[in-house]
Amino acid sequence: MTRRHWAAAAIVLVCAVTLSAVPATTAFAAPGEPTPPVAPPLGTAGTAGTAAGSAGAVGSPVAGGKTLEQVRLEIEDLYHQAVSATDAYNLAEEQADRQSSEIVQLAKEAARAQQRIDDLKDAAGTAARAQYRTGGLPYEARFMLTDDPQLFLDNASRLAQGQKATKDLLRDLKQARSELDTYAQNAGTHWKSLEAQRQRMADAKKRVATKIAEAEKLEARLEKEERARLLLLEKQAAERAQTAWLRSGALKEVKGTVSAEGGKAVEFALAQVGLPYEWGAEGPKSYDCSGLTSKAWAAAGVTIPRTSQEQWRQLRRIDMKEMRAGDLIIYHADASHVGMYIGDGKIVHSPRPGRTVTVTGAGANKILGVVRPGA
Structure with missing residues (x-):
């Protein structure tokens, strides 16, 4: 992979996915959860439900021929679906951020590997130029041709060290190239994963927006008095569930x-x-x-x-x-x-x-x- 490609990979890492997310619900019945008992209409004069009017009575048809209780449950279900999609969005966003960070780290490691390759190539070039100046033989090798036995022995170890240094250089160069290839492959894998996370975020965001819009549209079809009654029904359902939970002895110990x-x-x-x-x-x-x-x-x-x-x-x-x-x-x-x-x-x-x-x-x-x- 060229330096230009790695520069592009490094830019990728700064592209953190920033979208907005969606949340969880509160008074919703989970799918498959039993429907809470219907609250009796509060329509008597002087009671808490009088202001809502008879049009908001639980059993009276309101929007689309449905009772207000049915509308409440439908709205809650839509918001519950929106909340589930929100969690999917938040998770995808969290994973995308992690993938972006990992791509950044890989880009840094790749840059270090490339710099090491450049340094090793420079070292190899220096050795080659020195060998050229000495007629194709390393400087120490010339002493191997001397008639002086002591000089020969003194420089034999230098030659061995030079040969080892050359082998080490070639080994390090090979290893650095291998590491660079590995970083490139890992970056490609992480990039694909990042793209998948971004697509999941987009899908979840669309589901969230759709479900919220459906719930808001359904609620908007209600009259002002019916919306007030809807809030009361929601509160009553929560109170009934809380009372049943407390009576079960859940907090006893x-x-x-x-x-x-x-x-x-x-x-x-x-x-x-x-x-x-x-x-x-x-x-x-x-x-x-x-x-x-x-x-x-x-x-x-x-x-x-x-x-x-x-x-x-x-x-x-x-x-x-x-x-x-x-x-x-x-x-x-x-x-x-x-x-x-x-x-x-x-x-x-x-x-x-x-x-x-x-x-x-x-x-x-x-x-x-x-x-x-x-x-």
Whole structure:
């Protein structure tokens, strides 16, 4: 590979893929998850549901002949799909960044190998010029022709050393060329992988945008009163799920004491309450679900994977009875959402598009398991 090609390879490394990402959801039912019981309409005068009006009643047809509860579940499912695609995007972005860094390193190593080849060639050229000046024989070899026995013996070792140096030079040159070829092959492999990651990012970004647009379009077809009722239904569903979770005795034996690092992570996460959800965001003005948890733990001096799926895959899993503030609760069968446990059966998390970082019941969504960052 020529130096010009390596220059191009070095430029590649600076081309880090920067796209935006998408996040995880909060009050969504995972695919295959049982539908929560339908909340009764709140339509009596003086009750909390009066403002929503009878048009928003759970069993009354609203958009497209569907009930408001059906619309709510459909919107949640669309956002859940968007969140899953967000995690795929975030993972592809993380891997693309790693591939870019590896290409940069390979370019540096290749440059060093090329410089070594140039130095060896210069050394070989110097030896060849010296040999030319002495009539085709190395300087030491001329002493081999002398009639003086002592001079012959003194310089025999010099000749042997010169021959060894020549062999070493040729060996080093061959090795340097081999290393350069290896770096070139590895760079090509990493480049192909980088291109594949970028394509996966583009595909995931498209899926995210499509699902969010579908959900927003569906919600936009509702009247103002119906949208207010939709928020109420969402809150009621979360409260029912949380109540059922607490009644199951899930927290009965939880006695974990927060660590110093966990306390710092919780403090950081709670300070973000009220900031908007934005898919692929890692702060400081907006977050997706795993962007919040990864940055919170980074603030505590602990680096964890960027995505909820990788957090579930790589971090240490613990039994719920050992759970303590700062631990991460992973949600849904596909590990597409994550929240940080803050104690008292609650989490702080960034739910989904159109919502903000908030504190809610830890059992409001289907729990997959609990993981713990740090030692």
